Amino acid sequence: MYTDFVSLIRDNIHTHGDDRSFTFISEEPGRKYKENVLGFAELDRKALALACRLEARGLRDRAVLLLYPEGLEFITAFFACLYARVIAVPAPLPDLDAGRFGRTRRIIEDADIALILTDTAHRATLDAWLRAAGLRNRVHCLDTQAAKDADPGGWTPPEFRPETLAFLQYTSGSTSDPKGVMVCHGNLLCNGEEIKRRIEGSPDTVGVGWVPHYHDMGLVGQFLEPLYLGCRYVFTSPITFIKRPVLWLELITRYRGTITVAPNFGYELALRRVTDRQLEGLDLSSLTVVKNGAEPVRAATLEALAERFGPVGFRPEMWMPCYGMAETTLLVTGAPIGSGPVIRDFDAEALTKDVAVPRNGADGGALNGGALTGGALTGGAAGGRGRGGVRRLVSSGRPVTLEVRIVDPETRAERPEGRVGEIWVRGGSVARGYWGSPEESRRTFGARTNNGEGPYLRTGDLGFVLDGELFVTGRIKDLIIVNGRNIHAHDIEEAARAAHPAALVGAAFSIDGAIDPDVGGTAGGTGDGGADAGSGGTAAGLDGGREHVVIVQEISTRAATGTPLQELASLIKARVARTFELPAVSVVLAARGTVRRTTSGKMQRRLTREAFLTGEIAALADDLEPGVSGLRRAHV
Structure with a gap:
């Protein structure tokens, strides 16, 4: 009976050695792909060496920020932190956008970060940012690729207990500042067993995926669970997947993947972008589990994907809709294996x-x-x-x-x-x-x-x-309360999307002219499935109590060809008003990428609402109620 995660995974490493591995598929110039393999034994050796360096810095039980691109170097750094009893804090690499750097800074302040682990390619950029932010004297960067490895034989296992912290999973801050969820060794052991039993995982399992490592689904599902099971995992970066979604299916085919996991939008992207010609040569019949979670699961997606990819081996019973969040390590519920979705x-x-x-x-x-x-x-x-x-x-x-x-x-x-x-x-x-x-x-x-x-x-x-x-x-904070009826924002968004083939994703929220528009409102879910317990939603009212809803709707102008955009806005407005019997609806059509999202792709309805009210959203066309137009002008 294990009491800590390190002891379990090291036993699996000793059992399987380099016969089990992580394989990262990187994109090379000219649309070529390179296979990068890290065997479990090699991972263990590298992680032990880096753990010795971390221990020498006196970092035990201190939080350390991990800023890496997708790839194998992150895996080594994360497990080095586990071995050294250093609290790993995975986060997305910040870019030049001030908002992304702002989130990174908030994590540094919240977790009292003194050291950042990164790779050679990003060390100089992070150092420059730390100097510009006035943090260089307090926070230092360690390039884990540059220095000579320490002797892994010098590692002495720290004392681990079930309650020993393993890492902080920061929620993505869609409704508030990011919060660090404290995941301990006991949590990892419990949830590792939950996942193993639900997917009937074993050393023969072969996983394939692309979810980012700083997302709870990516970190726990793609990197920790394979070591818990002692199985292989093949992955690529989210950017590579988005550029060419068929690569995901090609990897399942090539490596005979038995399990894959993604949010619903990943499956929809594959449906939209994988061509009939690209289906040739694919074989998905090796799959036994296809998890869909981290955001609302659409029945239309499940049905369409099973039909589209049925000829290349996809079976409906492979689907495993699931529910989980960072606050529960990952999995809470999932469909029994082989049963398909209900x-x-x-x-x-x-x-x-x-x-x-x-x-x-x-x-x-x-x-x-x-x-x-x-x-x-x-x-x-x-x-x-x-x-x-x-x-x-x-x-x-x-x-x-x-x-x-x-x-x-x-x-x-x-x-x-x-x-x-x-x-x-x-x-x-x-x-x-x-x-x-x-x-x-x-x-x-x-x-x-x-x-x-x-x-x-x-x-x-x-x-x-x-x-x-x-x-x-x-979600509680996504409720729009109209005449005593509770309507969920994503239901409105689905109705808007179904109104026309040109409609992509949209964000629905309420505005109340009787209150300060910067207070209340519907908000996107916190973090990566995180808990932000609150009371009630927003009662929408405008113009003396008149209920009102606004939809910021991204569209494909190419798919809208033949339908004037003003007519499209009115069509969506009528569809939503009729479906939900809403007395007043406003629709704003906008380009792709307008709806605010977290770093892991979750919708941020509150921030989209604020952007709408302050005039930051460039409308391609709109159909606004007069009261909304006036309220918006007051904010600009």
């Missing part, structure tokens, strides 16, 4: 009253041959409302051993099956809290029900349980 139709109006009422004929949830048993896709979008007031939801599966409860966020009373409330979680995967924030940790990680049961983690997410399946309906 998709059900619910009465949309009842859901606005927090009651889940299944619609007749919609109980046959699992995908079968690319189509829903129980009916075809209604309205063309999951999470939205189609004909007859139906909202289609994809189950996030079932817990493995963690305890999941649905609780009224106001009264803290547990809600019965089929009633919507806040998702609370308890178990060994729940992290220790937020670094340096004892009061916020107590509120979020120490919640108790009205009868004193706990402590539970308040996820800030809303959902319900039906027939043992967890259905996530949205």
